[in-house]
Amino acid sequence: MSGYHGRILDLNLSSGEMKEEKPEPTMLRHYIGGSGLGARLLMDNTDGDTDPLGPGNILIFATGPLTGSRVPTSGRHAVLGKSPLTGVWGESDVGGNWGTALKKAGYDALIIRGRAPHPVYIHLDEEGARIENADHLWGQDTFATEVLLKQEKGEGIEAACIGPAGEQQVLLASIMHDGRHSRAAGRTGLGAVMGSKNLKALSAEGQRSTPLAHPGELKKNLGEKVRGIRENLVFLSDYGTTGGIISLEETGDLPIKNWLQGKWPQVEALSGEKMAETMLKKKFFCGACPIGCGREIEYRSEKFGPIMGAGPEYETVSTLGSYCLVDDLEAVAAANELCNRYGMDTISTGAAVAFAIEAFQEGLIGVEETGGLHLDWGAGEAVVEMVRQIGEKKGLGALLGRGVRAAAAEIGPRAEEMALHVKGLELPAHDPRAFNSVGLSYATSNRGACHLAGMTHALEGSIPLPQLGYPEIPDRFGTGGKGQLVARMQDLMGLFDSLKLCKFLLFAGIEVGDSLNWCNLVTGWDLDQKEFLKAGERMFNLKRMYNVGCGISRKDDLLPPRVLTHPRGTGGAAHNLPRLGEMLREYYEYRGWDEMGLPTREKLEELELEYPWEQ
Amino acid sequence: MGTIRVEVELKGPLARLAGKEQLEYQVKSEALIRDLLGLIGQDFPALQRFLPGDEGEQYGRHRVLILQEGQPVKLDQKLFPGMRLKIMPPLTGG
Ligand code: SF4
Numbered sequence: 277m278s279g280y281h282g283r284i285l286d287l288n289l290s291s292g293e294m295k296e297e298k299p300e301p302t303m304l305r306h307y308i309g310g311s312g313l314g315a316r317l318l319m320d321n322t323d324g325d326t327d328p329l330g331p332g333n334i335l336i337f338a339t340g341p342l343t344g345s346r347v348p349t350s351g352r353h354a355v356l357g358k359s360p361l362t363g364v365w366g367e368s369d370v371g372g373n374w375g376t377a378l379k380k381a382g383y384d385a386l387i388i389r390g391r392a393p394h395p396v397y398i399h400l401d402e403e404g405a406r407i408e409n410a411d412h413l414w415g416q417d418t419f420a421t422e423v424l425l426k427q428e429k430g431e432g433i434e435a436a437c438i439g440p441a442g443e444q445q446v447l448l449a450s451i452m453h454d455g456r457h458s459r460a461a462g463r464t465g466l467g468a469v470m471g472s473k474n475l476k477a478l479s480a481e482g483q484r485s486t487p488l489a490h491p492g493e494l495k496k497n498l499g500e501k502v503r504g505i506r507e508n509l510v511f512l513s514d515y516g517t518t519g520g521i522i523s524l525e526e527t528g529d530l531p532i533k534n535w536l537q538g539k540w541p542q543v544e545a546l547s548g549e550k551m552a553e554t555m556l557k558k559k560f561f562c563g564a565c566p567i568g569c570g571r572e573i574e575y576r577s578e579k580f581g582p583i584m585g586a587g588p589e590y591e592t593v594s595t596l597g598s599y600c601l602v603d604d605l606e607a608v609a610a611a612n613e614l615c616n617r618y619g620m621d622t623i624s625t626g627a628a629v630a631f632a633i634e635a636f637q638e639g640l641i642g643v644e645e646t647g648g649l650h651l652d653w654g655a656g657e658a659v660v661e662m663v664r665q666i667g668e669k670k671g672l673g674a675l676l677g678r679g680v681r682a683a684a685a686e687i688g689p690r691a692e693e694m695a696l697h698v699k700g701l702e703l704p705a706h707d708p709r710a711f712n713s714v715g716l717s718y719a720t721s722n723r724g725a726c727h728l729a730g731m732t733h734a735l736e737g738s739i740p741l742p743q744l745g746y747p748e749i750p751d752r753f754g755t756g757g758k759g760q761l762v763a764r765m766q767d768l769m770g771l772f773d774s775l776k777l778c779k780f781l782l783f784a785g786i787e788v789g790d791s792l793n794w795c796n797l798v799t800g801w802d803l804d805q806k807e808f809l810k811a812g813e814r815m816f817n818l819k820r821m822y823n824v825g826c827g828i829s830r831k832d833d834l835l836p837p838r839v840l841t842h843p844r845g846t847g848g849a850a851h852n853l854p855r856l857g858e859m860l861r862e863y864y865e866y867r868g869w870d871e872m873g874l875p876t877r878e879k880l881e882e883l884e885l886e887y888p889w890e891q
Numbered sequence: 892m893g894t895i896r897v898e899v900e901l902k903g904p905l906a907r908l909a910g911k912e913q914l915e916y917q918v919k920s921e922a923l924i925r926d927l928l929g930l931i932g933q934d935f936p937a938l939q940r941f942l943p944g945d946e947g948e949q950y951g952r953h954r955v956l957i958l959q960e961g962q963p964v965k966l967d968q969k970l971f972p973g974m975r976l977k978i979m980p981p982l983t984g985g
Pocket residue numbers: 349371372560561562565566567568569570778779780
């Protein structure tokens with residue numbers, strides 16, 4: 277079974293019972309690994325009635341067939357569960373080194389059920405898994421937790437853990453990896469699921485190598501490819517993910533002032549170049565990555581004291597910066613460090629703070645709610661304090677920590693238009709008014725507003741993908757053909773998430789051909805492009821079916837009114853508004869879904885998926 | 892064979908590395924964007940590693956973003972008199 281160890285560990289924290297399953301070869305060929313394999317496992321174990329924070333929810337950690345090989349950027353894994361933030365499909369794909377450690381311990385995936393009677397952590401190595409007491413870790417932030425775990429288990433382990441936010445089941449909580457390097461399974465609140473299980477951390481170590489079907493050929497192929505990847509992604513490597521922020525602002529893609537504004541010259545103050553000049557200590561890499569977009573920072577701020585750990589990524593400088601009109605990199609970096617230590621999704625947290633600032637400015641909340649804090653646009657110190665309140669589940673922070681959908685519902689109808697989310701997940705930092713396909717992608721992504729499920733801003737922004745059928749860059753303001761474009765990209769990105777490849781590879785020209793080739797060289801399969809892309813389509817439809825079981829249909833494939841009706845009037849996409857209805861119709865048709873957005877029986881049969889409405 | 896004048900604006904770190912933001916070039920009237928990038932690379936060696944070099948790279952998509960009136964251009968596109976290009980960091984984001 278090349279590419280896999282053939283071992284899925286199923287662990288029940290309520291009873292302490294553990295069993296191992298050997299995945300069927302057909303299942304692996306159908307769902308590949310990571311996100312796809314996790315989709316199958318989540319579908320088989322939970323449903324629309326599952327309480328996301330109850331013991332009946334499961335948490336899945338899944339590697340891909342490429343994890344543990346030398347295929348560039350493959351040191352990744354997926355985390356899945358039913359989301360407590362959205363109530364639907366929950367998934368987060370993450371880099372770092374923990375996924376590789378899980379694979380080296382000899383596991384392809386891990387299913388965690390039940391709820392431990394007291395705080396525990398799980399240690400995994402080649403001898404098996406052990407549940408250990410974590411009373412002494414409970415209450416520690418994510419940086420300290422990793423240090424303590426290494427003291428206990430040795431420097432060779434890799435750690436995944438939650439911080440105080442996850443322990444308190446803040447719905448924006450994430451699962452953090454690699455200590456100070458803070459690689460986050462950030463989105464959809466899976467840290468709260470981990471907290472609900474009294475599971476503080478997972479440590480993993482091992483030496484098992486991933487079996488490779490064609491090691492010689494793979495080695496030869498990688499030698500050529502890695503050089504090209506390094507050369508093409510030199511900017512990302514030199515300046516990190518924030519290196520491109522001025523271009524994103526120029527094209528109108530950067531959300532500004534809670535999505536109200538089209539231009540913001542102050543953006544340079546938050547750029548990767550600025551970070552390099554002021555705070556950068558060194559760059560860091562996820563497992564098997566030749567690029568190294570991670571920024572380790574070290575800085576002593578007069579206002580915020582020492583700032584350390586992973587520097588803010590593009591999404592973070594946007595949500596905690598431009599969303600809130602904060603052009604103070606120190607404030608953004610301090611708020612980012614708090615998110616990392618508490619273990620919170622910086623996208624949803626920053627979006628929640630921007631929402632609160634607007635609500636404050638419009639008089640919907642006042643100093644009574646904020647604990648005396650003046651939430652002004654651009655007030656960096658107030659943003660940092662608000663993040664602290666969310667992490668500690670205190671004051672207004674307790675409400676914001678339930679996400680903008682819930683917060684708006686509590687504050688009142690006028691707050692609804694300030695709460696930008698899809699299916700309860702806050703919008704990330706790519707504006708659908710700059711790239712029409714992004715709007716459709718947000719509306720249809722299974723976990724809610726997600727830029728990574730489709731990555732279509734890359735294609736509409738600058739990268740042709742000839743093997744996927746796009747030799748030219750499509751018109752970003754056009755509507756025709758976007759249904760097909762988004763569906764194809766979602767299917768391909770699902771495959772990246774299942775093989776476990778980083779999507780920045782797209783910017784180095786890595787698309788269908790290379791990912792398929794690596795899949796076959798590692799697993800020994802003979803997938804052709806059609807079967808490969810069909811696997812991506814299958815995963816996407818399976819996740820959709822999960823959501824259908826949670827009550828999702830056409831009525832939920834929406835965009836927030838602000839991005840549908842409010843042209844910003846300035847900037848690189850001053851007047852464009854995405855025509856969602858038109859694109860959605862074409863999308864459903866291309867996907868073989870009915871007008872309510874439900875996959876048809878024919879489509880499910882074609883994909884060899886079960887049709888659930890027989891009885 | 893005549894020549895034409897084109898303008899280039901460098902943004903962000905690219906401007907810092909070159910030591911200037913605005914460039915002007917007088918090029919052959921048949922010149923392509925690819926040729927212009929070659930000249931920029933010669934004049935500003937610090938920029939060389941960011942400029943697309945691979946013949947197969949249609950858009951120079953990978954290393955930098957090259958825009959004309961907000962739209963990405965192809966490397967084999969012909970320059971025209973008064974053309975103004977912006978060379979920017981790539982749109983990687985997060
Ligand atoms: S490019 Fe960045 S995010 Fe992607 S694998 Fe490499 S270090 Fe990780």
